[in-house]
Amino acid sequence: MIDGEAEPVVVKLGVWISNTKSRRDRLDADHLAALAELGMDWAGAVTLLGV
Numbered sequence: 001m002i003d004g005e006a007e008p009v010v011v012k013l014g015v016w017i018s019n020t021k022s023r024r025d026r027l028d029a030d031h032l033a034a035l036a037e038l039g040m041d042w043a044g045a046v047t048l049l050g051v
Contacts, residue, residue, distance in 0.1 A: 021042055024032065035043035 017040075020027070020035070021040075024043060027035075027043075032043045
């Protein structure tokens, strides 16, 4: 359920994955580890550009 919504909101899996992937720099380590464990290769090692 989306915060602030009284009724469940349908979100297609592909949209959720795309949104989560694009926001991965804002996810904490626990969430990234859980996604990596599920097979999301992009959630593995996070590199910082320009560092």
